[in-house]
Amino acid sequence: MVKDIFAHHRSQWKTHIGFLLAAIGSAIGLGNIWRFPYLCYKDGGGAFLIPYFIALFVVGVPLMILEIGLGHKMRGSSPASFASIGRKWEWLGWWQVIFVMFGIVLYYSVVISWCFNFFFYSFKLGWGPDPNTFFFKKFLMVSKGPFDLGDLRTPILFCLLLVWFFNWLIVFSGVQKGLERANKIFMPILLLLTAFIVLWSIGLPGALKGIAVYLKPDFSRLKDIKVWVDAFGQIFFTLSLGFGIMVAYASYLPKKSQIVRDSFIITVVNCVFSVFAGFGVFSILGYMANSTSKAFSDVVSQSIGLAFVAYPKAISMLPAFQKEFGLIFFGILVIAGLSSAISILEAFTSAIIDKFHYSRKVVVSILSIAGFLGSIIFVTQAGMYWLDIVDHFLTQYGLVIVAIFECIVVGWIYKAAKLREHINHYSLWHINKWWWDISVKIVTPMVLVMLLVSSLIEEFSKPYGGYPWIAIIVIGRDWLIYTLFFAVIVSSHSWKTDPRHRMISLE
Ligand code: PFF
Numbered sequence: 001m002v003k004d005i006f007a008h009h010r011s012q013w014k015t016h017i018g019f020l021l022a023a024i025g026s027a028i029g030l031g032n033i034w035r036f037p038y039l040c041y042k043d044g045g046g047a048f049l050i051p052y053f054i055a056l057f058v059v060g061v062p063l064m065i066l067e068i069g070l071g072h073k074m075r076g077s078s079p080a081s082f083a084s085i086g087r088k089w090e091w092l093g094w095w096q097v098i099f100v101m102f103g104i105v106l107y108y109s110v111v112i113s114w115c116f117n118f119f120f121y122s123f124k125l126g127w128g129p130d131p132n133t134f135f136f137k138k139f140l141m142v143s144k145g146p147f148d149l150g151d152l153r154t155p156i157l158f159c160l161l162l163v164w165f166f167n168w169l170i171v172f173s174g175v176q177k178g179l180e181r182a183n184k185i186f187m188p189i190l191l192l193l194t195a196f197i198v199l200w201s202i203g204l205p206g207a208l209k210g211i212a213v214y215l216k217p218d219f220s221r222l223k224d225i226k227v228w229v230d231a232f233g234q235i236f237f238t239l240s241l242g243f244g245i246m247v248a249y250a251s252y253l254p255k256k257s258q259i260v261r262d263s264f265i266i267t268v269v270n271c272v273f274s275v276f277a278g279f280g281v282f283s284i285l286g287y288m289a290n291s292t293s294k295a296f297s298d299v300v301s302q303s304i305g306l307a308f309v310a311y312p313k314a315i316s317m318l319p320a321f322q323k324e325f326g327l328i329f330f331g332i333l334v335i336a337g338l339s340s341a342i343s344i345l346e347a348f349t350s351a352i353i354d355k356f357h358y359s360r361k362v363v364v365s366i367l368s369i370a371g372f373l374g375s376i377i378f379v380t381q382a383g384m385y386w387l388d389i390v391d392h393f394l395t396q397y398g399l400v401i402v403a404i405f406e407c408i409v410v411g412w413i414y415k416a417a418k419l420r421e422h423i424n425h426y427s428l429w430h431i432n433k434w435w436w437d438i439s440v441k442i443v444t445p446m447v448l449v450m451l452l453v454s455s456l457i458e459e460f461s462k463p464y465g466g467y468p469w470i471a472i473i474v475i476g477r478d479w480l481i482y483t484l485f486f487a488v489i490v491s492s493h494s495w496k497t498d499p500r501h502r503m504i505s506l507e
Pocket residue numbers: 026027028029030031032100104105108237238239240243340341342343344345
């Protein structure tokens with residue numbers, strides 16, 4: 001039995017709902033509003049929901065239970081939790097928080113900054129009559145290729161500063177006064193505004209046409225392995241799995257916690273939110289197609305285009321309250337984005353505090369400055385190319401590789417049965433061996449390896465996105481390798497206190 005000496009030192013959520021809202025806040029993000037509807041559109045409409053929900057139950061729910069259970073049991077951030085399993089696994093925890101913090105969030109905050117800009121543009125419908133030219137040529141001023149960096153885009157830089165300021169402020173204020181309080185404000189606003197805008201959009205003429213495009217199933221697309229890769233990749237991204245975030249959030253839970261029930265609530269609320277928001281997105285596109293008698297495919301060319309080209313275009317066409325609509329829509333994106341960005345800042349901060357015992361205020365301040373500076377590469381005129389390449393590599397390889405290791409380390413080395421026993425001891429809802437152990441030990445890792453192999457085959461067959469190979473290697477692959485390198489270095493440092501002392505043991 002390990003003594004629970006850290007129990008009273010570790011900060012805790014003030015309320016259970018605080019934890020739930022924070023976890024849901026991390027999950028619901030830009031990906032729900034901007035990537036999910038686009039994937040549905042591209043990958044077979046309603047038929048995409050099949051691989052999506054299969055991915056949710058095969059990988060999403062078991063991994064969510066794993067991450068929350070692990071954080072709860074080890075009562076530590078991801079690196080501390082893996083170090084408790086065995087010092088040689090600590091790199092895994094560091095790698096995930098490092099590449100998410102110094103990879104995904106660097107460009108993610110830049111996209112939030114675009115949303116901030118568009119929020120301000122909404123006051124005057126500043127994107128003008130041709131949002132496509134506006135977005136790519138005037139706003140981003142996209143250069144000729146990934147290595148043609150050009151200048152920094154000052155409007156983006158300015159709002160980026162705002163984004164990092166909010167990130168800093170919230171995480172600096174601590175778990176209860178910062179994260180919990182922010183999410184208690186953000187989440188109700190987000191849900192209400194989204195409901196409001198979806199209902200508004202559904203009432204527009206032509207909305208049903210849009211919804212028909214959204215949901216009309218094209219089952220033939222399911223034969224394409226890429227559709228499955230998209231669905232599984234989206235499940236990771238949207239549920240913030242493999243990020244080390246849920247482990248950190250769960251480490252602040254009290255002993256008596258409903259790990260299984262909470263995992264279901266978080267995953268289901270997130271995915272239902274995505275499907276629901278999709279109704280709004282497609283209704284307004286339907287309205288636009290209806291009023292211009294143009295085809296959908298003219299506007300929905302890529303996921304970024306959906307939020308920053310198609311939507312502004314549609315907003316300008318609304319019969320009334322255009323500015324208000326724009327403000328609400330981009331406001332939703334900003335809130336959704338911020339509640340996700342703060343979650344990784346917290347995951348990283350808690351990782352450093354656990355290991356090095358520095359003060360929260362110092363750690364958050366340094367990380368926020370580093371995050372802001374690191375984001376700057378995505379603010380150049382080549383930013384969009386960098387974003388695309390880094391996003392592709394980190395989400396399609398980084399997250400998947402980390403998740404495979406998570407399953408192996410927890411399932412086989414720590415032993416799924418041991419963690420299951422811990423989870424069931426405190427939970428009203430029980431998980432059983434035949435479903436959970438088998439998922440974590442066999443089904444999930446096997447499915448993930450298959451996806452990884454098929455992504456790799458695709459990768460070698462042609463350069464991703466038609467970029468030059470050198471850009472793909474230097475920007476995409478090397479990003480993963482460098483972060484791994486740092487992870488190994490940090491994990492080789494010795495601990496001030498034994499990470500295993502934090503564990504909650506079954507009494
Ligand atoms: N779950 C988020 C989304 O779907 O947008 C993704 C995310 C990105 C979460 C960055 C956390 C984060 F730091």
